[in-house]
Amino acid sequence: MKTFLSFILSIIFTGSLFSQTIPTDQWSYMAIDTTREMMHPAGGPDWLRSFGIDATDINKDGYKDIVCGKYFYLNPGADMSRLWIRTSFGFAYDGYQFVDVDGDQMADIIAEDLPHVIWLEADDLNGTSWTARKIGEVPQTGHKNGQGSGIADILQGGKMEVLLAAEGGIFCASIPDKPATQIWNFRLIAESHSDEGIGIGDIDGDGDLDLAFGDSREAGEEAELLYWAENPGNISQLWTKHLVNDQVRVVDRVEIADLNGDGMMDIAISEERSPGLEPNSNLRVFLAGNNPTSDAWEHRVVITQWSMNNLDAVDIDQDGDVDLVTNEHKGTEHKTEIYLNDGKANFTPQLVGTGHEMHLGALCFDLDSDGDKEIIGVGWDRYQSLHLYRNDALKREFSWKHLSTARGDLEKPNGGDQQTAAAVFDMDKDGVVEFFITERTQAPSVVAYKYNGSGWDRYIIDDTPQHIEAGSTSHDIDGDGDLDVVFGGGGQSNQVWWWENPYPKHNPQKPWKRHLIKDSGANKHHDQLFGDFDGDGSMELVFWNQNAGNLILAEIPEKVGGRLGEWPMKLIYSYGMDSEMEQTGQTGYPGWKATNEQEGLFACDIDGDGVKDIVGGGRWFKYDGADGFNENIIDASYTFTRSVAGQFIEGGRPEVILLAGDGHAPMYLYEYNEKGTWKKTMLIQKVIDGHTIDVLDFNGDGHLDIFSGEMGLNGGNPDAKIRIMLGDGQGNFIHHVVSKGIGTHESKIADLDGDGDYDILSKPYNWKAPRLDVFINETK
Numbered sequence: 001m002k003t004f005l006s007f008i009l010s011i012i013f014t015g016s017l018f019s020q021t022i023p024t025d026q027w028s029y030m031a032i033d034t035t036r037e038m039m040h041p042a043g044g045p046d047w048l049r050s051f052g053i054d055a056t057d058i059n060k061d062g063y064k065d066i067v068c069g070k071y072f073y074l075n076p077g078a079d080m081s082r083l084w085i086r087t088s089f090g091f092a093y094d095g096y097q098f099v100d101v102d103g104d105q106m107a108d109i110i111a112e113d114l115p116h117v118i119w120l121e122a123d124d125l126n127g128t129s130w131t132a133r134k135i136g137e138v139p140q141t142g143h144k145n146g147q148g149s150g151i152a153d154i155l156q157g158g159k160m161e162v163l164l165a166a167e168g169g170i171f172c173a174s175i176p177d178k179p180a181t182q183i184w185n186f187r188l189i190a191e192s193h194s195d196e197g198i199g200i201g202d203i204d205g206d207g208d209l210d211l212a213f214g215d216s217r218e219a220g221e222e223a224e225l226l227y228w229a230e231n232p233g234n235i236s237q238l239w240t241k242h243l244v245n246d247q248v249r250v251v252d253r254v255e256i257a258d259l260n261g262d263g264m265m266d267i268a269i270s271e272e273r274s275p276g277l278e279p280n281s282n283l284r285v286f287l288a289g290n291n292p293t294s295d296a297w298e299h300r301v302v303i304t305q306w307s308m309n310n311l312d313a314v315d316i317d318q319d320g321d322v323d324l325v326t327n328e329h330k331g332t333e334h335k336t337e338i339y340l341n342d343g344k345a346n347f348t349p350q351l352v353g354t355g356h357e358m359h360l361g362a363l364c365f366d367l368d369s370d371g372d373k374e375i376i377g378v379g380w381d382r383y384q385s386l387h388l389y390r391n392d393a394l395k396r397e398f399s400w401k402h403l404s405t406a407r408g409d410l411e412k413p414n415g416g417d418q419q420t421a422a423a424v425f426d427m428d429k430d431g432v433v434e435f436f437i438t439e440r441t442q443a444p445s446v447v448a449y450k451y452n453g454s455g456w457d458r459y460i461i462d463d464t465p466q467h468i469e470a471g472s473t474s475h476d477i478d479g480d481g482d483l484d485v486v487f488g489g490g491g492q493s494n495q496v497w498w499w500e501n502p503y504p505k506h507n508p509q510k511p512w513k514r515h516l517i518k519d520s521g522a523n524k525h526h527d528q529l530f531g532d533f534d535g536d537g538s539m540e541l542v543f544w545n546q547n548a549g550n551l552i553l554a555e556i557p558e559k560v561g562g563r564l565g566e567w568p569m570k571l572i573y574s575y576g577m578d579s580e581m582e583q584t585g586q587t588g589y590p591g592w593k594a595t596n597e598q599e600g601l602f603a604c605d606i607d608g609d610g611v612k613d614i615v616g617g618g619r620w621f622k623y624d625g626a627d628g629f630n631e632n633i634i635d636a637s638y639t640f641t642r643s644v645a646g647q648f649i650e651g652g653r654p655e656v657i658l659l660a661g662d663g664h665a666p667m668y669l670y671e672y673n674e675k676g677t678w679k680k681t682m683l684i685q686k687v688i689d690g691h692t693i694d695v696l697d698f699n700g701d702g703h704l705d706i707f708s709g710e711m712g713l714n715g716g717n718p719d720a721k722i723r724i725m726l727g728d729g730q731g732n733f734i735h736h737v738v739s740k741g742i743g744t745h746e747s748k749i750a751d752l753d754g755d756g757d758y759d760i761l762s763k764p765y766n767w768k769a770p771r772l773d774v775f776i777n778e779t780k
Contacts, residue, residue, distance in 0.1 A: 021319040022372060024338055024350045026392040032066070032073055032084045033386040036378070039070060041092035041113055041144065049383045051112075051147050052096035053376065055365040058107035059125045060683055062369045062726070062734025067095035067109050068378050068386055072127045077735055079397075080368055080390060089130050093118050096149040099160055101179045105682050110149070110162050114140040117164065117186065119179065125666075125685035135184040139167035141195040147360060148198040148254075152209050154235060161235065162186075163211070165195040170211060172235045190239050191215075194223040194251060196272070197311070197360075201256030201265045203228050203292050211239070212267050214251025223251040226269060226286065230293070244286050244297050250274075253311030253360070257322040260345040264288040267297075268324055270308035276330030281307045283326055285345055302339055302347045306331030309380075310362035314373055316340070316391075323347075327358040327377055336362060336375060336389060356387045369734040370396040398724075398736055400760075401776040410449065410772050411458045416442035417769040420490065422761060423472035424748040425483045427501055432754035435761045436461065437772065438468040438487055444511075446487070446499065449772075451753055456774075459508045461485075461499055467492040470691070470746050470765075471527035471601075475539055478561040486517065488525025488543055494518070496525050496543060500561060515560070517541065517567050522548035527616065529601040534623045535611040541567070542614055546597055549575045551616070553629075572614075572629040573621060581636045585665020585686070593640060593662065600643035600661070604654050606632075606672075615643045615656055634658070634670050634678050644695040646704045649731040657683070657706065661691035667708070669731060683725070683733060684708075688717045691765070692747040698758055703729040707760075712743020712767035720744065722762060722775075738775055743767030752776070 039048040050069020057064045063075035070089050076082035089095065093111040101108035101119055107127060109120040117136040123129040138146070148165030155161060159175035162184075170190040176182035192215040199212035208231040214223030225246050229239040244267060252272035259266040266288050271281040283302040289295025302324065310327040316338050317323065324339040324347060334357040339347035352375060361377020368374070372391040379385045403409035413419060416439040423436040427448065436448045445468055446461035469490035477484040482503035489495040496518040502510075518525070528543040533553065541554045551573040557563055580596035598617030606613045606620050614621040614629070618639040621629040634656055641658040648655040649671060656678070659667040667687050670678040683706075692709030699705065706725040710717055720743045725733035738760060745765035752759040753776060762773040 021317045022393040024317045024340060024393065027352050027375075028390045028392055029353050029356065030081055030388050030390060031385055032376075032388050033071070033086060034384050036069070036071065036384045036386060038383060039092045039094060045144060048092075048144055049359070049380050050094050050378060051143075051145055051360050052094045052149065053361060053363060053378055054096065054098050054109075055363075055367060055376065056098040056107070058098075058122060058127050059685065060681075060733065062732065064365050064367045064369075065107075065127065066376065066386070067098060069094050071095075072109075072130070073386070074126055075367060077368075078737060080388065085126075087127055087129065089120060089132065091132065093120060093132060094145050095120060096164075097151045097162070099151045099162065099175070101175055110151070110164075112145040112164070114138060114145050114166065117162075117184070125682055133180065135179070136173060136186045138164050138171045138186050141165075141167045143195070146195040148196050148213070150198050150200050152200045154209055154231065155233070156208060163198055163200070165192075165198055165213070167195060168192070170198060170213060170229075174235065187235050188238065189235050190227075190229040190241065192227070193219045193221065196223060196251060197253040197269075199228075199254035199256040199267060203256065203265045203267075203288065204230060205264070206231075208233060210256075212244070212254050212256055214248070214254065214269070215241075222249050224249045226251055226254075226267065228267070228292065242293050245299055247299075248282070248284060252309050253326075255311055255313035255324075257313040259285055259313075259322055259341060260287055261321060261343050264290070264292065266345065268311065268313055270311040270326055272309050273307035273330065276307035279304065279306045279331060281305060281330075283308055283311075283324065283339065285324075285347075287345055300345065303349065305335075306333075309360060310358045310377055312362055312364045312375075314364045316364070316373060318372075319343070325362045325364055325375060327356075327362040329357055329359050329380065334358075336377075352389050356385070357382055358387060361387070368396070370394045396726075396734070396736075397779070398738070399778040399780070400738055401778050402739070403774040403776065405770070405772045406768070410456050410774065412770040413437040413447045413458075413772065414439050414442045414444055414770060416440070417766050419763050419765055419769050419771075420468050420470045420746070421472045421487050422746045422748055422763045423474055423485050423487075424750045424752075424761065425474040425485070427483060428503055428506055429482060433750050433752065434459075435748060435750075435752065436472070436485060437763060438466075438472075439770065440467045440469075440490055441465070450506075457508060459506065460510070461512050462514055463511045466497075469493075469524060469526050471525070471543075472746075473528045473530045473541070475530040475541075477556060486528050486530075486541065488528055489523065490526075491524045491547070494521055494523045496528070515563070516565070517554060518543075518545075518552075518569065519566050521545065522550075526599045527601040529603055529614070531603040531612045531614070533603070533612055533614055533621075533629075534627075542572075542601060544599055544601070544616070546594065546599065549577050549596070549598075551598075551614075551621070570627075573617075573619075573631055575617070575639075580639070583640060583663075584635075584638050585660055586640060586663035589664065590662045596639065598639040600641050600658070602643045602645050604645035604656075606645065606653060606656075608653065615645050617641075618658060620645075620656070635668070635680065638665075638668065642691065642693045644693050644706070646695045648704050648727055648729070650729045655731070657693070657695075659684075659687050659690045659693060659708070662689055662713075664688050665690075671731070681731065688720065689713050689745075691745045692722075694749055696749060696758065698724050698749075699726055701726075703727040706733065707749040709744035709747050709762065711745050711765060714766065717743060720767075722747070722760065724749075739773075742773055744773075
C-alpha cells in the first residue's frame with residue numbers, strides 16, 4: 001500500500017552510489033494502540049477486521065500520522081512514546097490510503113465500505129474529526145473489503161489515480177478536477193480472481209507504471225498464478241496480462257523493485273496460508289530478464305516459514321539496494337524480519353522482534369523524520385493492537401540543560417511581573433553575547449546578563465522605572481565601535497530611547513546613559529528595527545507607534561551622543577483605526593487590542609533588488625526611490641502578528657511567516673507567485689499567544705529553521721511550547737519541542753555560553769514573573 005508519485009526508476013539506485021550503511025539491529029517496540037475494535041459494518045460480517053494502513057504527515061509537524069482501519073492516529077512527535085491521539089471515523093469505514101484529493105491543506109483518505117468507496121476529509125489540520133463522501137462503487141469481496149490498494153500516477157500528469165482490488169480484479173479511477181461534485185469512475189483494468197496485494201512499478205521500462213498481482217485459474221481457488229499487467233496508457237480498457245509464474249501459493253503481498261541492480265524491475269511476493277497451521281509459506285522473488293514480456297523470470301525462494309501476510313520493499317540499511325521486510329501472521333513467534341539485500345538479490349535475515357502478529361503490515365515509513373524507517377502493522381488474530389517498531393539507527397535528538405531563576409541558577413531581573421522586552425548582542429566584544437531584559441513596573445527597568453564561564457552576572461542598565469514595551473533592536477548608534485540598544489515606550493509613554501554602551505567601562509552597578517529618540521505624539525511603540533531600508537549605505541531605525549496608527553522611520557543624527565532632542569523622523573505608513581478586516585484567530589481576543597492595530601517588524605530583501613525591505617503588519621514596505629515607501633499587502637487579515645522572512649523554499653522570492661503574538665491562531669507560511677499574490681500554507685493550526693519567533697539555521701544543514709514559543713499569559717496555556725522547526729528548504733518542517741509548560745514571550749535563541757551552538761533564553765511576560773529560563777544546548 002505505497003504511494004508512487006513519480007517514475008519508480010528515479011528512486012531506485014545501485015549500491016555503488018552509496019558509501020555508508022546504517023545499523024539494522026537497533027529497534028524499540030511500542031504499541032500505538034491495544035484497544036482497537038472490529039469493523040462491525042452494517043449488515044456484517046461480525047468478524048471483519050481492518051485491512052487498510054498508511055502514514056503521512058497531516059499536520060505538517062514533521063512526524064507522520066497513521067490511518068489504520070476506522071481509526072486515525074496523530075503522531076505525538078519526539079520519540080513517539082507518548083500517547084498517539086486516536087480519532088474514530090464514526091462509521092465502519094476502512095481507511096486505506098492518504099492522498100491529496102482536493103488540493104487543500106486538510107488530509108484526505110480513500111476508504112472502503114464495499115461496495116461503497118469513501119473519501120474521508122479531515123475537518124481540521126490535526127484530524128480531530130472527518131467528513132465522509134461516497135465517491136464510487138466497486139464489487140464487494142468475500143472479505144467484504146479488498147486487501148489491495150494503491151495511489152499512483154498511472155496516466156502521468158494531473159492528479160493521482162486510485163487503485164483498489166475488489167471482486168473481479170483491480171479497479172482504477174482518476175481523481176476528478178472537482179472531486180466533490182464530479183463522478184469518480186472506477187473501471188476494471190486488470191482481471192483477477194484475487195483481491196489481495198497490488199505491486200506498482202514500471203516493469204517494461206517504457207516510462208509508465210504497470211501492475212503485478214496474484215490470480216487463480218478459477219474463481220474461488222487459491223491464487224497460484226503471478227501476473228504483471230502492462231499499462232496501455234489509459235484506464236478505459238483491460239490491460240494485457242503477462243504470466244510471471246504459475247507455481248506459487250498463495251500470492252498475498254506484492255512489491256515491485258529492482259532487486260538485483262540490473263535496472264530491470266523485479267517482483268517480490270509473500271504467501272498466505274489459511275488457517276496457517278504449518279510453516280510452509282514462502283517469501284519469493286522473481287527477477288526479470290531483458291524482456292519481461294517474453295523472457296523467463298528467474299525464481300528464488302528467500303525463506304519458508306509461517307504465513308506472511310505482510311511485505312514491504314525498502315532500503316532499510318541505506319546501502320543503495322532494496323531490502324524486504326515481513327512479519328509472520330501465524331505461528332508461535334510472530335517474527336518481524338528484514339531480509340537484507342547484497343545488491344544481487346541474495347538476502348540475509350535480520351530479526352527485528354518477536355511476539356507481535358501483523359496482517360497486511362510490516363510497512364515502512366520514516367515516522368519521526370530522523371532519516372531511518374520505522375515498521376508498522378496491525379494484528380488480525382490480535383486485532384486490538386497496532387504495532388510500531390521504532391528504528392533507532394539514526395536519531396535526530398537535541399539535549400538541553402535547563403537553568404532557571406526559579407531554582408536560583410540566575411538572579412531575577414527585578415521584583416516586577418511584567419517583563420516586556422529582551423535583546424541579545426555582544427556588548428563587550430568578547431565574542432559571547434549578553435542578554436538584556438526589561439520590566440515595566442519596577443526598577444531596575446533594564447538589566448543585562450553576562451556569562452562568566454559557569455553562570456551569568458547581572459548588570460544594571462537602567463536603575464529607574466520606565467514603561468517599556470515589547471520589542472528591541474541594537475546597533476552602533478554613536479559610531480564608537482560597540483553596540484547600543486533601543487527600547488520603546490509602552491501604552492503609558494510617548495517615548496523611544498537608546499542606551500549608550502559604555503564599553504570598555506562596564507560596571508555591574510553603574511547604569512548606562514539613556515538618550516531620547518522620540519519624545520512627542522502618541523503612546524505605545526511595539527517593535528523596533530534597524531536596517532538600511534533606502535539603500536543609502538546608512539542605517540535607519542523603523543518603529544511602530546500603535547496609538548497613532550503609524551510606522552515611523554528615524555535617521556540617526558550627527559553627534560547623536562550629545563543630542564538632547566528627537567531624531568529626525570518621517571511617517572512611512574499609516575493605518576486607520578475605524579475598522580479592519582476580520583482578523584484570523586483574534587476575534588474578541590485580546591480584549592485590549594485596538595481596532596486594526598498592527599505590529600511585527602523584520603528586515604528582508606523581498607524583491608531581490610539588493611535593498612532591505614520592511615516586513616510587518618501583514619505587509620511589506622519597499623523604498624520607492626523618492627524618499628517614500630510603497631505598501632504591499634501580504635495578508636490584510638493577519639496584521640497584529642509577529643513576522644519573519646527568509647528562503648524557506650529554495651528558489652524565487654523569500655517566504656514570509658506570520659503568526660499572532662497575542663491570539664489563538666495559525667502559523668502561516670506565505671509563498672509569492674509571479675502573479676503577484678501570496679499563497680499561504682498553514683504550518684501549525686493553533687499557536688497560543690505565539691509572541692516568540694525567529695529564523696536561523698539551527699542545525700547547520702543550509703536550510704532555514706524557525707524558533708517559536710507560546711506565552712502562558714495570566715497563568716493560562718499550561719502546555720505552552722517552545723519549538724524549533726527544522727526546515728528542509730522545501731517548506732516542510734520537523735518540530736522539535738524544547739520545552740512544554742513554560743510560558744515564553746519575546747524569547748531569544750543565540751549562543752549564550754560561547755561554545756558555538758544555539759542556546760535559548762526564555763523570558764515570560766507575566767507567567768510566574770519575575771522569572772528567566774535558559775536552555776543550554778548540550779547536543780553531542
